[in-house]
Amino acid sequence: MKFFNIKTLGESFNYALTGIIKALSSEQNLRIHFLATALVLFLAWRLELSSLEVLVLLLTITLVIVAELMNTAVEYAVDLYIDEFKREAKLAKDIGAGAVLVASVNAVVVAYLVFFDKLNELLVVDLNLFKYIFLSGLLLVLLAKLFLKFLD
Numbered sequence: 001m002k003f004f005n006i007k008t009l010g011e012s013f014n015y016a017l018t019g020i021i022k023a024l025s026s027e028q029n030l031r032i033h034f035l036a037t038a039l040v041l042f043l044a045w046r047l048e049l050s051s052l053e054v055l056v057l058l059l060t061i062t063l064v065i066v067a068e069l070m071n072t073a074v075e076y077a078v079d080l081y082i083d084e085f086k087r088e089a090k091l092a093k094d095i096g097a098g099a100v101l102v103a104s105v106n107a108v109v110v111a112y113l114v115f116f117d118k119l120n121e122l123l124v125v126d127l128n129l130f131k132y133i134f135l136s137g138l139l140l141v142l143l144a145k146l147f148l149k150f151l152d
Helices: 006-026 028-046 051-081 087-123 127-151
Strands: none
Touching (some): 028 087, 051 087, 087 127
16 A cells, blocks of 8 residues: 555646636636735735745735635535525525635735835825725725625
């Protein structure tokens, strides 16, 4: 009995990457999360964040992407077995979307805590103005998410 088989291990990685690629090609929200990830990592590099700050950002990013991937998997699984409308199926999808929303709000709060002081110093703007702009952006993102959810 082998401890592990390199061929099956490679196949497992291939299946995982295929799933991520398929999800990226079919899920608009996942593409938005990846775009936000690129922006956040660029800012982290540009602002020379500490290793701890980058670690917190990476964990937060991972949480959001995993939640989105799991939500996508739940939606596909429900659609596979349910042909007509069922309240329970909708509830399963809504709960998955709720998990993504919680992770996304957490990500916005973490970004605020990590980036606020550094961006405020860089932009040399009034502290209250920056808070107003940031909170307005957060509100717009949440409203857009809710609006897109109601369109589904």
